[in-house]
Amino acid sequence: MADFGLYSYQREVVERALRRENIIIWLPTGGGKTRAAVYVAQKHLETTSQAKVVVLVNKVHLVDQHYTKEFKPHLGDEYTLQPVSGDSEQKDFFGKVVKKSDVVICTAQILFNALTNMEETKHVELSDITLLIIDECHHTHKEGVYNKIMRFYLEKKLKGERKLPQILGLTASPGTGGARILKNAVEHVLQICANLDSAIVSTKNYAPELKKKVPRPMKTFDIVETRPHDPFGDHLKMMMQMIHEFMTLPHDFRLRQCGTQEYEADVVLLEQRGVKDGNRVLAQCALHLRQYNDALLINDTLRMIDAYRSLKDFYSTKLAMDGTDFFLVGLFQENQVELKEIAKNSQYENPKMGKLQTVLLKQFGPGEKSRGILFCKTRKSTRCLHDWVLNNTALQEAGIEAAVLTGAGNSINHMTQNEQSDTIKNFRHGRLNLLISTSVAEEGLDIPECNLVVRYGLLTNEIAQQQASGRARAQDSQYSVVAQKGGREERREHINELLEELTGKAIAEVQEMSPHDFQKKISELQKEAIIGSKVAEMQKMRRRSRFSASSVQLVCRNCFQRVASGNDIKLLEDAHYVNVNPDFRNHYKVGGQVAIERSFEDWEPGRIISCNNGNCNKDWGFEMKYRKVALLPNIAIKNFALETPEGRVTVKKWKDVSFTVEEFSFEEYCQDHFPDMTTD
Numbered sequence: 001m002a003d004f005g006l007y008s009y010q011r012e013v014v015e016r017a018l019r020r021e022n023i024i025i026w027l028p029t030g031g032g033k034t035r036a037a038v039y040v041a042q043k044h045l046e047t048t049s050q051a052k053v054v055v056l057v058n059k060v061h062l063v064d065q066h067y068t069k070e071f072k073p074h075l076g077d078e079y080t081l082q083p084v085s086g087d088s089e090q091k092d093f094f095g096k097v098v099k100k101s102d103v104v105i106c107t108a109q110i111l112f113n114a115l116t117n118m119e120e121t122k123h124v125e126l127s128d129i130t131l132l133i134i135d136e137c138h139h140t141h142k143e144g145v146y147n148k149i150m151r152f153y154l155e156k157k158l159k160g161e162r163k164l165p166q167i168l169g170l171t172a173s174p175g176t177g178g179a180r181i182l183k184n185a186v187e188h189v190l191q192i193c194a195n196l197d198s199a200i201v202s203t204k205n206y207a208p209e210l211k212k213k214v215p216r217p218m219k220t221f222d223i224v225e226t227r228p229h230d231p232f233g234d235h236l237k238m239m240m241q242m243i244h245e246f247m248t249l250p251h252d253f254r255l256r257q258c259g260t261q262e263y264e265a266d267v268v269l270l271e272q273r274g275v276k277d278g279n280r281v282l283a284q285c286a287l288h289l290r291q292y293n294d295a296l297l298i299n300d301t302l303r304m305i306d307a308y309r310s311l312k313d314f315y316s317t318k319l320a321m322d323g324t325d326f327f328l329v330g331l332f333q334e335n336q337v338e339l340k341e342i343a344k345n346s347q348y349e350n351p352k353m354g355k356l357q358t359v360l361l362k363q364f365g366p367g368e369k370s371r372g373i374l375f376c377k378t379r380k381s382t383r384c385l386h387d388w389v390l391n392n393t394a395l396q397e398a399g400i401e402a403a404v405l406t407g408a409g410n411s412i413n414h415m416t417q418n419e420q421s422d423t424i425k426n427f428r429h430g431r432l433n434l435l436i437s438t439s440v441a442e443e444g445l446d447i448p449e450c451n452l453v454v455r456y457g458l459l460t461n462e463i464a465q466q467q468a469s470g471r472a473r474a475q476d477s478q479y480s481v482v483a484q485k486g487g488r489e490e491r492r493e494h495i496n497e498l499l500e501e502l503t504g505k506a507i508a509e510v511q512e513m514s515p516h517d518f519q520k521k522i523s524e525l526q527k528e529a530i531i532g533s534k535v536a537e538m539q540k541m542r543r544r545s546r547f548s549a550s551s552v553q554l555v556c557r558n559c560f561q562r563v564a565s566g567n568d569i570k571l572l573e574d575a576h577y578v579n580v581n582p583d584f585r586n587h588y589k590v591g592g593q594v595a596i597e598r599s600f601e602d603w604e605p606g607r608i609i610s611c612n613n614g615n616c617n618k619d620w621g622f623e624m625k626y627r628k629v630a631l632l633p634n635i636a637i638k639n640f641a642l643e644t645p646e647g648r649v650t651v652k653k654w655k656d657v658s659f660t661v662e663e664f665s666f667e668e669y670c671q672d673h674f675p676d677m678t679t680d
Contacts, residue, residue, distance in 0.1 A: 004074065007213060009206035010036045017168050018043055022198035024137055024169035026507060029470025030214045030449075033170040034070045037133050040168055041071070044131045045079055045102060052098065054165075055105040055133040056146065060085045060408060061420060062135065065446045067105050079103055084110055087417060087598055095123045108134075108145040115152055126152055129165040137169030138463060140195045141177070150195050151533055154526050157197065169196045172470060175463040176499050176506065185506035193510065194525035199518065200507055217453065217472035217479040221493070222359050224351045224484050232304045232342045233259065233296055239335055240292050246327055247285040258289075259296035261459075267293065275557060275641045276648045281324045284558075288328045298384070301376075301457035303353060304343035306384040312336070319615035321559060352482060356456060357394060359480050363452040364398040364433070371427070372452035373435045375468050379406045379414075381457065382436045389434070403427070405437040416597040439464055449473040454480045459492050462499035546658040553643035554635075556611045557650070558618035562643065563587040563611070566657075569635075570664035573602070576624065577654050577661065578632040580669060588612055588633065594622045602627055609633055630669055 006014075010032055013025045017040045027033045037055070045051045055071070057063055067083040075081060079102035084090045086107065090097045094114045098104055114124040126132075140146040156164055177188030193200055203210050240258050249255070253270065256262040267286045274283030291314045299307035311332060320326045342348065356374075363370045376382055382404045389395050389402045405427075408420045415423075420440075426432045428448050435447070439460070451474035455465070472479045483489035510518070552566035568581035589612040594605035606623030610616075621635040637654050644658060651657055 004035065004039050004042075006036065006039060007032065007206070007209055009203035009210045009213075010039075012203050012206055013201050014040050016199070016201060017166075020166055022167040022196070024171060024174075024193065024196055024198045024200040026171055026174070026200055026202040027210070028214050029172045029467055030473045031172075031210060032213075033172070034066060034135070037135075037168055037170055038070050038074050041103060041131060041133065042075055044166070045075070048130050051102065051130045052128055053103045053131045053133065054098070054111060054129045055103065055135065056108045056111060056149070057105070057135045058108055058139055058146070059440075060087065060107055060417060061424075063105050063107060064421075066135070069446055071103060071105060075103060081105070086110070089601075092601065093121045095119075095121050098124050098128055108149060112145050112149050115149065126156060126165060127161075127163040131168065132165040133168045133170070134196065135170050137196055138171045138174045138192060140169070140192060147195055150197070151530065153197065154195075154530055158526065158530060167196055167198050169198055173463045173466045173500070173503055174200070174507070175461060176502050178461075179502070179506075180499075182502060182505055182509070185502050186509050189503075189506045189510045190521055191525055193518075194522045194529065197522070197526070200510060202507065202511075214470070214473065215475070215477075217469060217477040219469075219479045220359075220481070221490065222355050222480050222482045223490065224355045224482070226484060227351055229348055230299070231348055232307065232339065233299050235335065235339060235342060236292055236296055236299070236307075239331060240289060242331060243285050243289055243292075243328070247281050250282075258293055259300065260293075261297075263293050264290060264297075272650050275560075275650050278560060278648065280322070280560060284324045284328060298380070299350070301350070301352065302381060302384045303350060303388060304348065306387075308339050308343040310380070311339070317617070319617060321615045325615075352457070352484065353388065356454070356482050357392065359454055359482060360395060360400065360434075360452075361398055363478065364395070364400050366397070366399055368399070370452060371430075371433050371448060371450045371474070372454065373437055373447070373450055373468075373471050374402075374454045374456060375437055375439070375458060376456045377438070377458055379438060382406055382438060385436045385456075389436070400434050401432045402434040402436055403432045405435045405440060407438065407440045418597065447471060449477075451475075451477040452480065453477070454482060455489075455493070456482050457489065459488055460496075462496040462503065465493065465496040466500055540655075543656075543658055544660050547644050547646075549659045549661070551645050552657075552659045555641040555643050555648065556613065556616060556618050556620075557639050557641050559611060559613045559616040560641070561587070561611070561613045561616070563640075566642075566659045566661075569661050571654075571661045572626065572632070572634075572664040576603075576632075576634045577637065578624070578626075578634050578664060580632065580664070580672075582673070584633060588620055590623065606631065609635075627666060630666070630673070 013027065014036050016023050025033050025036060041053045044053060055066060057066060063083045063085040067081065071081055080100065081103045082090065082097050082101040084094060084097060084104060084106040091110050094110060111124065114122055117123055134140065134146060137146065140150055153164060174189055174192045176185040179185040179188050189200065237258055250273065255266045267290045271283050271286035274286055291311060295307040295311050298310055315329060315332045318329050320329050363372060374385065376385060386402055386404050389400055403423050403426065405420065405423050406415050408415050408417045424447065427435055450471050453468055453472040455468055469479050481493050549566035553562050554564040555562050564579055564581065564584055568579045568584060569577055570580050572578050588609040591608040591610060593607050596605050603624050603626045606625055608622050609620045611618040611620060618639060620639050621633060624632050624634045626632055637657065638652050641648050641650050642657065
C-alpha cells in the first residue's frame with residue numbers, strides 16, 4: 001500500500017470496494033479518485049482468479065491519460081494493460097483484446113459496441129469482466145452510453161444471473177438532476193445508485209485531510225455594471241424588427257425578447273414551422289433572425305467586432321434565390337458599413353471585456369509564474385477570446401501565452417486529437433500559461449494546478465461549476481465569475497452554490513438509509529428502469545415503422561425541391577446514411593475535399609456536396625469512397641425535410657425518422673452498379 005502513497009481518506013473510501021461491494025466513490029476534483037481506483041484494481045487482480053478489469057471513460061483523450069499516468073505506472077510491470085479508443089485498430093478485435101489482457105481502458109462506446117456485436121473477434125460478455133470501473137459515473141443516466149451498458153447488467157441481475165462484474169464508479173458530483181428541493185435531489189442520487197447498482201461512499205473520518213489536500217479557491221464575483229450605450233446592439237435590433245415586419249408571423253406564434261436564448265429557441269421552432277408549411281419566407285427569415293440573435297449574444301459577451309464578423313461570415317456564403325433572399329441579403333449589405341464603423345468605436349466596447357482584462361492582469365505579469373483557465377460557452381467564443389488576447393497589448397506585456405482548448409472530433413470546427421494533446425502538453429510544460437476552453441477542460445483532463453479559473457459568459461449546472469472550480473488547485477488560487485450585475489450568469493452561479501450544498505445533503509441522506517431500505521428502493525428503481533427502457537424501445541420501433549420508406553420523400557430544407565425517396569437511403573456500418581440511387585447525383589454539386597485527420601478501415605472522405613437547384617447551395621453532407629469502389633453521398637438529415645403521407649416534418653437525427661432504413665449491402669450495390677464485377 002505504501003508504494004501507492006494513498007491518503008487516509010482514500011483508504012477509507014475504498015474499504016467497501018476491497019470487500020467486493022459495488023460502490024461509487026464521491027471525491028472532489030483533485031481528490032485522487034483515479035489513484036484509489038488503480039489501488040482497488042491491483043488488489044482485485046491479486047485476489048481474483050481469472051480477473052479481468054475494464055475501465056470505462058467518456059472522452060477519447062482520457063483513455064491514454066489514465067493508461068499513461070495512472071494504470072501503467074502502478075500495474076504495468078506485473079499485468080498486461082491495453083488502451084483502446086476509436087483511434088486504435090484494436091477496437092476491431094476488441095473481443096480478443098479483452099481475452100488477452102488483464103486490464104483494458106476504453107471509451108464506453110467501444111464496450112457497448114462489443115456487447116451488441118456478435119462477431120467472435122469483437123464480442124464481449126459482461127460475464128467476461130470481473131471489475132468494471134466507470135469514470136465520471138454521474139453520466140450514467142437517461143440514454144447515455146454508460147446507462148445502456150448498465151442496462152445489460154441490470155437485466156442479467158434481475159434474471160438472477162450471478163456472474164456479473166463488480167462495479168466501481170468515480171465522480172466529483174452526481175448533482176441534483178435539476179431538482180431544487182431535498183426530496184427530489186435524494187431521488188436523483190438514488191437513481192444514479194440504482195443505475196450503477198452501487199452505494200455511494202465519501203470520507204467521514206478524514207474530511208480535514210481531504211480539505212487540506214484539495215483546498216477551495218478564493219471565489220470572487222467580478223461584476224460589471226450594465227452597458228450605458230449599445231448602438232451596435234440597437235442597430236441589430238432595428239434590422240431584426242425590419243425582418244419581423246417583412247414576414248407574417250402565424251397568429252398563434254409569439255417571439256420572446258431578442259438577444260436571449262429563449263428567442264433562439266423560438267426562431268428554431270419558427271424555421272421548422274416554415275419548412276413544414278412550405279412557407280419559405282418564414283423559414284428563411286427565421287434562419288437569418290437566428291444569426292442576428294447569435295450576433296446579439298456575442299455582442300453581449302465578446303467584442304462588437306466579433307459579432308460583426310459572425311454576420312459577415314454568414315452572409316459571405318449567401319446567394320439570392322428569390323425575393324426573400326434579395327431582401328435579407330440586401331438588408332445586411334445596406335447596413336454593413338455602418339455596423340463595421342460602430343464596431344470599431346472603442347467608447348461603445350463591451351465593459352465585460354475590460355473587467356476580464358483586469359482579472360487576468362491581477363494574476364499575470366512579467367516574472368509571475370501564473371497558470372489559468374478561462375472557461376467560455378462555445379468554440380466560437382474561444383477563438384474570439386484568443387484573438388483578443390493576442391491583439392491586446394497589456395495582456396501581451398503581462399506575458400500571457402494563450403491557446404484554445406475545445407473538444408476533439410472530426411468536424412471542421414473541432415480540434416483534432418493531436419492538437420488537443422499538444423495543447424495540454426504545452427500547458428503542462430509551461431510553454432502556455434492560459435487555456436481558453438469550452439467545458440472539455442472541466443472534467444477528467446490531467447491539467448496542472450491552476451491559480452486562476454475564470455468563468456466567462458457561462459450558464460451551466462452545479463456539476464460543471466464544481467468541476468471548473470476544482471481546476472483552481474494551486475495555493476491561494478482564485479475562482480472568478482465575470483458577469484453583468486443582476487444578470488443571468490450571476491444569478492445562476494449563486495443558485496449553483498445552493499445546489500452544490502443540496503447535493504451534499506442528498507448524498508448524506510442516502511448514506512444514512514438502512515441497508516434494507518436502500519436495497520429495497522434500488523430494486524424498485526431498477527425494475528422501473530428496465531420496464532421503461534423496453535417501452536421506449538417498442539415506441540421507437542413503432543415510430544420507425546410508421547411509414548414505408550417508399551412513401552417518404554426527402555426535400556431540400558432550403559429550396560423545398562424533392563430530391564430523393566426514403567427507399568434510396570441505406571445504413572452503412574451502423575453509422576452512415578447513404579443514398580444509393582445514381583440519379584441522386586443529378587441533384588447535387590461537389591465542393592472542397594473533406595479533411596478528417598484519422599483514417600478509416602473501409603472508407604475515406606470525399607468532397608462536400610450541396611444542392612444544385614439554382615442558387616440554393618444548401619449543404620447536404622459529403623461523398624465517401626467505400627472499399628475503394630463505391631462513391632456514396634453520405635447525407636445529414638438535418639439538411640432535409642421529410643414529405644410523409646401525413647405532411648412535411650423535420651428531424652435533427654436519423655434515429656428520429658419515421659420509416660425503416662435498410663442495411664447497405666455492398667454485394668447488391670456492386671451488382672446494380674457494376675454488373676460485370678464479381679464480389680468474392
